[in-house]
Structures are given as C-alpha cells and as structure tokens.
Amino acid sequence: MTRDDQMRFQAVLTVGAMSLTLLGCDTDAPVIEEAPAPADVAPPVTSGLAAAAHFMATWNTRDPDVWAGSLNFPHTRPAAGGHRVWQTKEDYVATTDYAGVIATGWDHTEFEDLRLVHETDTKAHVAGRWLRVDTDGNPIRRNLVTYIATQIDDRWRIKARFGAGAPLPDDTTQPIADIATATVESYLTAFNARDPVEWAAMLNYPHLRIAGGDLRVWETEDDYARWMDFDGFAERTGWDRSVLDEVEVVQAAENGANVAVTFTRFTADDEIIATFDSLYLITNENGRWGVRARSSFAR
DSSP: OOHHHHHHHHHHHHHHHHHHHHHHHOTTSOOOOOOOOTTOOOOOOOSHHHHHHHHHHHHTTTOHHHHHTTEEEEEEOOBTTBOOEEOSHHHHHHHOOOHHHHHTTEEEEEEEEEEEEEEOSSEEEEEEEEEEEETTSOEEEEEEEEEEEEEETTEEEEEEEEEEESBOOGGGOHHHHHHHHHHHHHHHHHHHTTOHHHHHTTEEEEEEEEETTEEEEEOSHHHHHHHOOHHHHHHHHOOOEEEEEEEEEEEEBSSEEEEEEEEEEEOTTSOEEEEEEEEEEEEEETTEEEEEEEEESOO
C-alpha cells in the first residue's frame, strides 16, 4: 500500500472511530455517517457534525486539494489578532503548506471533543477541541475551534473556523467566560439603543459576519456604522428590541471565546417576531474585548 493509500485509510479510520466515540459518550448525539471503503476519503457528509469530522479526516491526508475539498468558499478563519479569507479552492490550495507542521514531528490530528451547538437544515455550529500528535503518540498542540458548516448543493462543508485559542485549565476559564458574557450583553444593549456608532464600537475589526452561507467583512468602525440603518431595519421587520434568551460560553481561551447565543426579536406591542441562534467569537485585541466575528441564523 502506498503512503497516500495509508493516509487515506487512516483518514477513514478517524471518521469511523469518531463516530463510535460520539455514540458512546452521548446516546442522543447525532450519528456521523459510516465510513466508506479505504480507497475513498469522502464519506457521505450529510450533517454539520459529519462535515467537521470530514474536515479533520481530509487534513490528515496531507493532500491540500483533498483538504480544500472539505471547505465552502469564500472560506474564513478569524481568531484573536486577525483573520484570513480565501475566495476560492485554488487560493486555499496555493497557500497550504504542510512542511512546517510536519517539521514539528506531527503525525496526525484528532478531536478530543466534538459537539453540535446549533443546527438547521442548511447550517450548523460545531465546537471542537483538537489535538496534534507526534509520531511517538505524544501531544504537540491543542486548540479550541468552533466550525461553521453550511450545506450548498446538497453537500455539507466547513464555511468558517472561529478560533478561540489554546485551552486553559478548567479552573481558570471562568474570568474569561464572564468577560465574554458581559461583552455579548453590552453588544445587545448597544444594539437596542439604536446608535450605530455605539454599536460599531462593540466590535473588533476587521469584523466578519456569516448569515446563511454568505460572508461579509467590515474593515473599520466607520464602515460598520455607515452600513447600519436602524430606522430602516425597524420599518422593514417591525422590530422594537431584542432580548437575550440564552448565553453559553462553549469555549474559552486566554484571548478568545466562542459564545452560543439565542435571542428573540420583539415588536413594540411585545409580540415575538422571531427567535434566532447565533455564534459570537469574542476576542481580546490589545487589551480590548469585542466581537470579532458572528455566525447567525438571522437575516
């Protein structure tokens, strides 16, 4: 068997093993689809959770073209300190270089934890904690990422990766979680105040938003403040205010946190317009915490 065949076989085993792990840990967890024959690293990807597993399996093939096939484009990877956007698969393949990772002694990467946070028929938020392992089976690096999976043309792929950062000891995460929660609350307070300048000041820039399968980027506060028309939004939707129903910090690191949010929009007569789930990446940029990126089921 060639090295490529071996890597493809390993990728398939990764997906299959992950399926058993998830089923063993939580009987209510969604099922990751059964892996195909070893010659094929592309199992049926029919859910957001399976898309995240497939993303990792293709990464372990060390084939940039195969790995890029697990993504939807434009694709983005925001984190504390910056972000990248790749417009096409060709762009992504051209900038992928395994050499630096392999030089660390890396053998493969595996999920230590993977769970579904939100999901609709065409979009999902999946929180994952991954571990890079060297050729002797020793850990190299861990990271916390929430994957934004979208379904396009009847196939699920990863649209974005919201990087929180390296995990902290469990007993040190609460202060970060408190900051992230307070940031979300202040963000919504500014939104309800209908002040575009105040609201824009709650974000970190460049700021990204994924609504449905569409990606939009604002480079500065001025760009964002000029874009937002609260009067037009209220007239178009009947909106009067938004209320937080639930805030859960799903991942917390030193300079970043991914926060799952559920909110409800109300009219002035207290009638519910709609309830939406969202995922906010909160980051510390030079000592200032703000919302770096959002993925929303709202329009």
